Amino acid sequence: MQEAQRRAILVGADMDMAEVRRHYQDHSWLAHIAEPSLADGFVLDHKPDVVVVSPRAADRAAMLAKRHPNVSVIAHTPNARSEESLEGHDSDHGSSVQEHRYVDSAPSDQTLVAVWSPKGGVGKSFIATNLAVAVALSTQAPVALLDLDLHSPDLGVYLDLLDGPTIVEVLPHLSSMRSHDLEQYMSLHAGTGIRVLLGPRRPELADFVRAEQVTTIVELARRRFNHLFIDLPPHAGEDMVYECLEQATSIVLVTTQDAATLRQTRLTLETLSSLCIDVSGRVRVVLNRYHEQDNVSVVHVEDFVGQPVVATIREDRVSTEKALFQGTPLIMTNRSPALCNSLQELAHQLCLGNTPSPKRTEGLWATLRRRVLDGITRAS
Template sequence: MGDTIKLLIADSTYEPDGSFNHILKSEGGIEIVGKVETGDRVVEMSKIIKPDVVLLDAEIEGLDAMEAVRHLLNNDPNVLVVMVFTEKNKTYVKRAMASGARDFLVKPFTVNSLIDTVKSLYELDKSRREALRAETGGKNEEKEAYDFRLPTESKIITLFSTKGGVGKSLIAINLAVSIADKTKKKVALVDLDLMSGDIALMLDLYPKRTIVDMVKDMNGIDKDTLQEYLVHHSSGLSVLPAPISPEQAEYVTSNSLEKIIYILARSYDYIVIDTGPSFKEVNLTALDMSNHILFVTTLDLPSVKSSRVGLDIMKKLNYEDNKVNLILNRYSKKHGISIKDLEKTAKKSILNVIPMDDAIAISSINTGAPFMLNNSRKPIAKKISEISDFIIQGK
C-alpha cells in the first residue's frame, strides 16, 4: 500500500461526512487531518499538522486566499495547494496558479475527482523530489526549499496607476533612494513598465542587460550571478531595467516575474516595483506579492475617474484596505478639484499629498540625480520622506 496522503481542508462551506472520509481513505489513501474555516487558521494549522496537500477555498474568510497560499509556501515550500473555485470566481485561476497553487477544482466536485486530483498531484511531486534526490544525492533538497520561499523580512512595495503620466516613476526612484538612505539596507528598484519604462534613463544609467535577459537566463541565476543583471546607481540602488524595446515585453510572464522577485528577495531587504498603467497579468502578480501598494494619481479629471475604477477593481481582487494606499501627486490648489473631491470619488482617504514642483522634478530627471539626494529639504522631498517612513515602520 502507498503512502497515506495528509489532507488539510480550508473551507467554511464544505462539510465532508463520514462516508466521504471513508472513501477518501480506503480508495484514495487520503486522510483528512484537519478542517479550518479561515485563511489565517489554515496558515497556523499547517505549521502544526504539516499536511501534504491543502484544499483551499478561493473565497475563504479572513486572510485572502492568494496571500494564504504564499504564507503556506513560505512555511513549507513542499506543501501542495489545490484551490477550490465556483463557476462564478474561476476567472481567478491564473492568479491562484501565479501565487503558487498547483491545481484547482470547481464546485461542486465529486469524491472521485478530489481523489484523482490529490493523488496525481502528490505522485507527480513525489517523483520529482525522488528524481532530485537521485540526481544530487540529497544535497540539493535544502537549496530547493530555500529557492521557493519568499523571505518574510523582505518588503515589496509596488507603485501603480491606471493612467500614465502621473509621475509614478519619479516617486518610485526617490522613494527607493529615501528607504536606502534611512535604513542603510539593500534596496532593489524594478522597472516593470515593460512597454515604456524609463527608470534607467531617469537615473542616467546605461544598462548592458535588462529584465528580459534575466528571464532568459533564469535557471542559471543565483545570489552570486544576480548582480550581473542589475545596474548600480551611486545612491546605492540596484536597478533591474525595463526591456529596451516594447516588443520584448512578452518575454516577461507572471511566472518569470514571481521567480525574479523570489531571487531578489534573497539579497535585498526592500524591493520597489514601478509598473505600467494596466491590470495585466504580470502587474497583478507584482500587486499580489506586495506588502504595500501605492496607487498614484493626480487631480485632473481623467486621473480622478480612472482612480475610482482602479481602486474598485482592487477591492474586487480582495486586496486588504490597509495594503492599498492612495498617493496624490503634483498637487496644486489651482487645479479646481479639491482633495476632498478626490477622496469622495475614490472612496478612499489619501495617505500623502506630494506638491507640484516641476522645476525640481524636471531637473532631477534631466540630470539623473534623484531630488532626495540634493534637494532633500524641499517640500516635494519631505513628502517622499514621509512615505518612506510609513513603509519602513510597517504601518
C-alpha cells in the same frame, strides 16, 4: 594537420556576415545575433570560442567578456582585426558606493512596494525612484528597484543608468538562477547602492518577457533585498501586474487631481475590491502633482475614491525636470524641500514604520479574476 576552426558568433546589426567572414577566415560561424541583448543567452547555450562584437554593440563586449571568461571576445574595428583582451574586465561602478550587507534568505522585515496607476504619466517612475532612494539613504539594508514597465521603461533615465544589462538578459538563466545571481544583472546606482533591474532596451523586446518569469524574478529579488520597489505599467488586465500586486506589501496607487485620472483610480479600487484584494490594508493612495488652489481638494479626492490619501506630493515642474535632465533623483538634490519631505515621509511610512504584513492570497487572485471575467463574459 589542419587546425580546428574556432566556433564564432557575430553580435550587432551594423556589420554583415560576408564582411566578417572575409576578416576571420579561420572561423566557423554559428550565428549572427543582430540584437545584442540576446547574445548573452546564446553564448551560454552554444558556448562558442569567439564572439565578435560590432562597433555599435561595443558596449556589450566588456560585459560578455566578464560573464563568459572562457570565450574570446573581440571588439571588431573596421579595417583592422584588432583583438582586444577583454577578459577579466571589471566595470567601474564608482567608488562612492555605500557598503551594504546582503542577506541569504528572505529578510523578515521585507517590504515590497508596487507603484502603480491605471493612467500613464502620473508620476509612477518618479515616485518609485525617489522612494527607493529615500529608503536607501536612511537604512543600511539592501534596496532594489525593478523596472517592470516593460514597454516603456524609464528608471534608467531617472537614475542615469542606461548601459547596464536588462531584464531580457536575465531570462535565459532564470531556471537555474539563485537570488545572488540576479544581482549580476542589476545595475548599481553609485551613491545610494540601490540595485536596479532595467527594462528592455527596445519595446518589442518586452514581448519576450512572460508573467511567470516576472514572478520568479520578483521572488528571487525578495530573498536578496529588504526593500524592493517595482515600477509597474499604467494598465490593469495583465497577469504580470496582478502577480506583482498580489505579492506587494504596499500598493502605491498614484493619482492626480485630474478628473479622468480620478475616475480611473476609483474604478481600479472598485475592481481590486471586487477581487477581494485587501484594499484598506495594502493600497496607499498618493496624490501627485498636487495643487493646493485646485478646485478638487484632498477631501474631494478621498470622498471620490473612497480611500484616505496617505501623501500629497506637490507639483514642481522646474525642479523635477532639472533633476530628470541630470539623471539625479530629486531627493538627492537640494531642490524642492517641501516635495522631498513628502516623499521622505511616504518612504518612512511604507518601509521604515509599521507596515502591515501582506495577506497571502496565492492562487485566490487568479481564481477570483477568472470568475469575475467569466461573469462578465456570460453577462454580455
